[in-house]
Amino acid sequence: MSNVPSELKYVASHEWIRDEGEGVVTIGITDHAQELLGDVVFIELPEVGVEIAAGDETGVVESVKAASDVYAPLSGKVIAVNEDLEEAPELVNSDPYGDGWFFQIKLSDAEELDDLLDADTYSEQCEAE
Amino acid sequence: MNAPAINMHRQDLPHSALEVLPPAEGLAREMALLSSVSSGERRAGFLIWRCSRSLVVPQRLTRRPQYAMAAGRMILDGWPVQVRSTGGDLTPQSPGLINVALAFRSRRHKSAIRDSYMTLCRPLIEHLACQGIEAHCSSVDGAFCDGDYNLVVEGRKLAGTAQRWRQLEPTVSEQGNEFAVLSHAVLLCDERLDWLWQAGNSFYHHCGLTPFIKADRHVSLAQLLPNRKALLTSTIEQLEARLTQYVKTL
Numbered sequence: 138m139s140n141v142p143s144e145l146k147y148v149a150s151h152e153w154i155r156d157e158g159e160g161v162v163t164i165g166i167t168d169h170a171q172e173l174l175g176d177v178v179f180i181e182l183p184e185v186g187v188e189i190a191a192g193d194e195t196g197v198v199e200s201v202k203a204a205s206d207v208y209a210p211l212s213g214k215v216i217a218v219n220e221d222l223e224e225a226p227e228l229v230n231s232d233p234y235g236d237g238w239f240f241q242i243k244l245s246d247a248e249e250l251d252d253l254l255d256a257d258t259y260s261e262q263c264e265a266e
Numbered sequence: 267m268n269a270p271a272i273n274m275h276r277q278d279l280p281h282s283a284l285e286v287l288p289p290a291e292g293l294a295r296e297m298a299l300l301s302s303v304s305s306g307e308r309r310a311g312f313l314i315w316r317c318s319r320s321l322v323v324p325q326r327l328t329r330r331p332q333y334a335m336a337a338g339r340m341i342l343d344g345w346p347v348q349v350r351s352t353g354g355d356l357t358p359q360s361p362g363l364i365n366v367a368l369a370f371r372s373r374r375h376k377s378a379i380r381d382s383y384m385t386l387c388r389p390l391i392e393h394l395a396c397q398g399i400e401a402h403c404s405s406v407d408g409a410f411c412d413g414d415y416n417l418v419v420e421g422r423k424l425a426g427t428a429q430r431w432r433q434l435e436p437t438v439s440e441q442g443n444e445f446a447v448l449s450h451a452v453l454l455c456d457e458r459l460d461w462l463w464q465a466g467n468s469f470y471h472h473c474g475l476t477p478f479i480k481a482d483r484h485v486s487l488a489q490l491l492p493n494r495k496a497l498l499t500s501t502i503e504q505l506e507a508r509l510t511q512y513v514k515t516l
Binding site: 203 | 351
């Protein structure tokens with residue numbers, strides 16, 4: 138069973154969201170997603186300063202087995218990206234909820250947080266698949 | 267939504283699978299096929315195409331500091347480099363190879379990547395069986411773009427595979443957890459293979475990587491069926507016929 142921390146929020150496309158307060162969230166892909174992809178070898182991230190809308194494609198994760206789009210779970214402005222992933226994409230496998238984070242956004246509509254899945258609901262979705 | 271499964275190149279584009287496409291155009295058509303599934307335009311589809319001589323590389327290799335120089339050197343040698351977005355590793359392309367792309371829907375369950383490779387490999391294995399060739403999926407040490415889902419005959423690689431996932435648009439999948447998958451194979455059909463591996467290894471060398479592709483780890487369809495006339499044309503026609511029926515089941 139994949140690790141699904143209870144303090145985080147999720148979307149069905151397997152990204153996690155951590156509310157950092159003051160309208161800032163951190164985003165990455167879940168343990169379930171990294172397990173599925175296998176060893177991650179490359180990550181394309183959005184540029185800092187770019188405005189994104191919920192559901193937008195914001196990058197690509199390449200693993201030894203497949204490549205997959207990464208989606209913006211919420212709308213806002215990208216204020217930081219994890220530059221460590223350029224040299225060490227394997228952080229996504231070893232620490233998906235910590236050092237393997239992807240990017241941070243400043244929310245343009247905080248009410249979108251209400252649409253996210255909690256850990257139990259996301260776990261149920263993973264089990265149902 | 268129950269969108270139809272469509273053979274893309276016959277019904278959407280004025281394209282013959284025998285036509286040789288530049289790599290950028292062929293790859294763009296593959297991504298258009300994936301988009302047509304993610305947008306709900308069709309439920310499944312396929313594309314068969316041939317590619318002009320080139321090296322197709324994943325995005326990660328473009329991060330190598332020597333990449334620009336290596337790509338420039340390969341152009342001078344007659345091997346332009348094209349970046350693709352389906353992961354994997356370097357793949358040499360030439361008109362004697364056959365590209366087969368299959369797009370369909372999947373959920374992201376534990377064995378989804380394996381299942382999606384098998385969705386592509388199954389009809390290819392069945393086609394080969396009809397030619398008296400027993401193939402299976404396996405990795406082959408020393409093969410180009412090695413992975414667990416190479417098509418292998420007697421320990422040698424006959425085809426390489428790669429995969430790209432994209433979420434279905436919300437209007438197509440209200441739950442948001444369904445994806446469109448593009449599974450792609452390149453089949454070594456009727457080509458002088460040593461040129462391909464020399465070019466691939468040269469690129470790795472120019473990129474500061476250890477060349478690892480070994481010629482004896484590969485086999486072409488022409489080597490397996492040495493007396494078959496018009497092998498390339500007949501293989502494409504037979505795969506078209508098989509996949510036209512197959513996508514109706516996806």
